[in-house]
Amino acid sequence: MSAIAGHTIQVQTPGLLTTVQDLGRDGLGPIGVSPSGAADPIALRLGNRLVANAESAAGLEMTLTGGTFVFPEGAIVALTGSDFGATLDGAAVEMWTSTEVRPGQARCLGATRSGARCYLCVRGGIEVTPFLDSASTHLLTGLGGFEGRALRKGDVLHIGPAASSFGKRSIAPQAAQHFSLRNVLRFTAGPQADWFSEASMRSFCESSFRVGEQSNRMGLRLEGAPVPPTSGRQMTTEGVSLGAIQVPPGGLPIILFIDQQTTGGYPKIGNVISADLHRVGQLRPRDEIRFERVTFEAARSLLVEQERALRSGELLAE
Amino acid sequence: MPAPVTEGARFQAASDQSLLVYFGDAISLDAHERVRRLLLSLDSRPVVGIRNLHPAYCSLLVDFDALRLSHGELEAILREYLERLDAVPLPSPRELEIPTCYGGEFGPDLDEVAALHGMTPDRVIELHASVTYLVYFLGFVPGFAYLGELPATLATPRLAAPRRSVPAGSVGIAGNQTGVYPFATPGGWRLIGRTPIAMFRPDRGDMSFLSIGDRVRFTPISAARFAELQNQ
Numbered sequence: 001m002s003a004i005a006g007h008t009i010q011v012q013t014p015g016l017l018t019t020v021q022d023l024g025r026d027g028l029g030p031i032g033v034s035p036s037g038a039a040d041p042i043a044l045r046l047g048n049r050l051v052a053n054a055e056s057a058a059g060l061e062m063t064l065t066g067g068t069f070v071f072p073e074g075a076i077v078a079l080t081g082s083d084f085g086a087t088l089d090g091a092a093v094e095m096w097t098s099t100e101v102r103p104g105q106a107r108c109l110g111a112t113r114s115g116a117r118c119y120l121c122v123r124g125g126i127e128v129t130p131f132l133d134s135a136s137t138h139l140l141t142g143l144g145g146f147e148g149r150a151l152r153k154g155d156v157l158h159i160g161p162a163a164s165s166f167g168k169r170s171i172a173p174q175a176a177q178h179f180s181l182r183n184v185l186r187f188t189a190g191p192q193a194d195w196f197s198e199a200s201m202r203s204f205c206e207s208s209f210r211v212g213e214q215s216n217r218m219g220l221r222l223e224g225a226p227v228p229p230t231s232g233r234q235m236t237t238e239g240v241s242l243g244a245i246q247v248p249p250g251g252l253p254i255i256l257f258i259d260q261q262t263t264g265g266y267p268k269i270g271n272v273i274s275a276d277l278h279r280v281g282q283l284r285p286r287d288e289i290r291f292e293r294v295t296f297e298a299a300r301s302l303l304v305e306q307e308r309a310l311r312s313g314e315l316l317a318e
Numbered sequence: 319m320p321a322p323v324t325e326g327a328r329f330q331a332a333s334d335q336s337l338l339v340y341f342g343d344a345i346s347l348d349a350h351e352r353v354r355r356l357l358l359s360l361d362s363r364p365v366v367g368i369r370n371l372h373p374a375y376c377s378l379l380v381d382f383d384a385l386r387l388s389h390g391e392l393e394a395i396l397r398e399y400l401e402r403l404d405a406v407p408l409p410s411p412r413e414l415e416i417p418t419c420y421g422g423e424f425g426p427d428l429d430e431v432a433a434l435h436g437m438t439p440d441r442v443i444e445l446h447a448s449v450t451y452l453v454y455f456l457g458f459v460p461g462f463a464y465l466g467e468l469p470a471t472l473a474t475p476r477l478a479a480p481r482r483s484v485p486a487g488s489v490g491i492a493g494n495q496t497g498v499y500p501f502a503t504p505g506g507w508r509l510i511g512r513t514p515i516a517m518f519r520p521d522r523g524d525m526s527f528l529s530i531g532d533r534v535r536f537t538p539i540s541a542a543r544f545a546e547l548q549n550q
Contacts, residue, residue, distance in 0.1 A: 029372040029381070030357065031518075031526040032456040131520060141460055143520055191332045234345060237464065239372025239379025239457070241336035261462075263374050263457030271333035274384055296389065299334035304386055316330050 003302065004317075005161040007073040010153050012106060015067030020126050020145040020157070022058040024258065026187030029239065034260050036136035036144065039217060039281030042310065043081035047121030049316060050078035050098045050169050053230070057125030057134035057160070062118045064284065066109020069120065075159060076105040076123035076166050082115035082282060097170040098123075116281030124162035138259060138296070140218065170317050183287065185255075185276050186294045186302070190245060191238075192229070200227040204269060205291055210255065213285045217259040220283060228253025229267045237265040241297035243280065244273035247292075252256050255280060271297040275306045327400050328354070329393045335369075335384040337392050339400075340377045345466065349376035350454055353404040354531055359399050371493035373455040373530060374463070390511045413532045415511050416498060418447075418489050419544040431474055431491070431508055442510065443538055445469045451496065454530040461500035461518030463528040468494045470496045480506035483522075489536065496536075511536075515547035 011018075021044065024037025038044035038061055047057040060069075071077075074088040078098045079086050086093045086109045093099055093107070101107060109118060128135045128146050137145025146157060193201070204227045212221035228251030240246065244256045246266040256264070257280060263266060272280055275296060283289065294302070309315070326338040339356065341349040352375045360371060360380075367386035372379035374519045402422055414508040432439040451465035471495045481504060484490070488499045490507030499505055500517035513536075517527045528534065540548070 024371045026381075029369075029370040029379070030456065030461075030530065031460060032458060032462050033460045035370070138460075140503060141518070143460075161357050176393075188331070188334055189337055191330045235379075236345060237457070238338065238374040238377045239332075239336075241333040241379060241381060243333060262372050263455070263459045268332075271336075274333070274335050296331055296334055300384055300388065303334065307385060 007071070007075060008158040009075070009126075009157040009159060010072060011153060011155040011157070012068040012069040012070055012153040014089060014153055014155070015062045015109065016065040018151045019061050019137040019139065020058050020128055020135055020151075021061045021137060021152055023056045024136050025132045025144075028132060029262055032262050033132070034138070034258065034262050035242065036134070036138045036217075038119065039258060040081050040115075040119070040278045041281075042278040043117070043119045044121065044180070045310065046096070046315075047078045047119045048125070050080070050096070050125040050157055050171065051076050051121050052162075052166060052169070053121065053123065053125050057121070057190055058128065059119050059126060062109060062120065063160045064116060065111045066118055068106055068108040070104070070106045070110040071101045072104060073099075074105070075100055075101050077107065078121045079109075080121065083113045084109040084111065084118040085113055086110075086118075095290045098168050110204055110251045112284070116284045117281055123166060124160035127158040127160040133166070144168050149230060159238050165177035167318050172314060172317050176256040182279060183289050184292050185279060185284060185289055186208070186273045186292045186299070187245060188271035188273060188294060188296050188299050189269060190270045192235070192267035195229040195267045196227065196247070196269050197230060200229070203227050204253070205293055211283050211285050211287045211289065215283070215285055218258055219257050219260060220254045220255040220280065222255070222289075224252070227253065227269065229269075233267075235265050237263050240264045241271055243267045243274075243277050245270045245272065257281075273302060275299065276301040324548075329389075331389050331499075332379060335388055336379055336381045337396075338377050338379050339396060342376050342463045345375045345454070347452075350452070351408060352403060352525075353378050353455070354398060354408060355403045356396075357530070358404050358408070359403065365395055371398065374455065374457060375454050375531070408531065411531050412529070413450075413533045414528065415535050415537050416489070416515060417543070417547060418511040418513045419539050419541055420446075420511035423467050423540070423546070424488070427477075427508035428510045431472075431510060434474060435471060437471075444492070445472050445498065446510065447536045449535070450521040451534045453528050453530055453534060456526060456528065456532050459501055459503055461526040461528070462536075463497055463517075463526075464533075465496045465534060466494060468496050474508055476506040477508060480504050484509065485512065487514065487517070489513060496498070512544070514544050
């Protein structure tokens with residue numbers, strides 16, 4: 001079995017916001033570094049499995065509009081996440097399956113037809129100098145990923161080494177459904193849930209919210225009926241968890257996300273459950289969402305069930 | 319006789335994969351030292367399944383792998399650490415200086431802060447540089463240290479509308495806190511000066527210039543000295 005090495009990806013057009021991401025970096029809370037990583041980690045993990053990489057290999061995360069990428073030496077690639085209407089030298093290509101790109105072919109992605117993010121995974125993974133054990137890009141600080149920034153026209157990315165033998169793989173359609181988009185985010189009570197009146201909590205669960213334009217990997221600003229915390233209480237700044245739903249005095253919630261601030265001083269009405277965090281990564285500005293409260297036990301069961309589904313032998317078809 | 323530490327600790331689930339440990343609900347030196355002791359002991363004897371730690375004024379947020387630990391299991395483990403907390407020695411604090419050029423383009427809010435308190439800009443500088451501050455914790459963005467406390471006469475509310483972008487190195491004040499913005503970020507603190515020191519240096523072993531528990535003073539410098547230090 002021979003190995004392929006020294007292969008590259010040339011960025012012909014970068015798309016709106018395309019970054020190198022893996023599953024992020026843990027353990028740096030004490031110096032204020034958030035985890036970063038793929039906004040939809042399930043899409044990245046499945047994409048990596050389709051090209052026989054470790055689940056945590058680095059891929060490209062595209063946002064709302066994709067780019068055009070040329071593979072001068074060829075590659076095995078897979079697209080997962082939202083459908084960006086991909087083509088290969090003009091012909092439509094399927095999502096959720098591994099395909100071979102011949103030397104010199106260009107894969108072109110357009111505007112999204114479903115959610116916010118599409119992932120391009122390549123056999124061998126994207127090779128960048130790791131920062132704190134991760135390839136993930138942290139845009140605010142310009143750390144990690146490819147030169148700490150979003151990709152630009154003309155960038156040349158290196159593909160990691162991989163064995164050359166490879167069998168085509170696809171996600172079984174019924175399995176993919178399990179992870180499909182839903183516009184209901186389930187949440188558990190936040191550490192300051194009792195700072196909100198019954199009316200506010202009811203309104204939070206019953207009304208729908210719109211994802212604001214000023215939403216990004218740091219946080220999603222929601223628009224809708226305000227759910228203000230009870231006034232007059234002063235909070236001491238504390239650590240904030242991934243998916244925390246904080247509510248400033250104006251009452252419009254903000255979901256803190258993977259490039260989030262690590263501490264904050266606004267009360268948190270709830271926290272998106274782990275099993276739904278990947279859905280947050282697929283929300284686009286102007287999407288309508290609702291919240292559904294669940295218990296901590298239910299949240300844990302949903303995560304266990306999701307991981308079981310992800311590890312199921314029936315997920316991938318060869 | 320001081321109460322055993324575990325009596326003062328309160329546990330609160332923050333999410334399905336994180337647990338908050340509170341030592342009271344207010345800023346105090348005692349709470350700060352308990353947070354540090356717990357952080358230090360978890361650092362020296364790591365718990366399998368803990369993914370991240372976020373210290374703050376009087377709390378420690380513990381992120382864990384929900385597939386390996388439950389809130390109850392983690393709480394039981396942390397209670398064992400808390401029982402031995404008083405025996406955890408705190409290293410003697412480092413003393414660091416942050417050279418700061420006050421006012422002018424570096425401190426666009428200095429004059430307004432002075433006017434708010436009915437004092438001269440020079441007096442604001444003198445007061446800000448007169449105190450040794452404690453690094454309560456780092457958070458918000460990489461390398462951002464929450465420093466306390468400002469002299470009471472300098473306590474100033476945040477800007478009504480935060481700036482869209484605050485230049486890296488800006489020295490700000492808000493309430494009774496002061497801090498340095500390590501990166502160009504949005505910010506609502508009032509800016510009184512700027513330091514040429516890089517607060518976050520990813521290429522160094524100790525990436526953050528400041529660490530939890532450090533003692534810090536601000537030293538006024540001229541614009542010429544600022545330029546010199548920046549070019550070093």
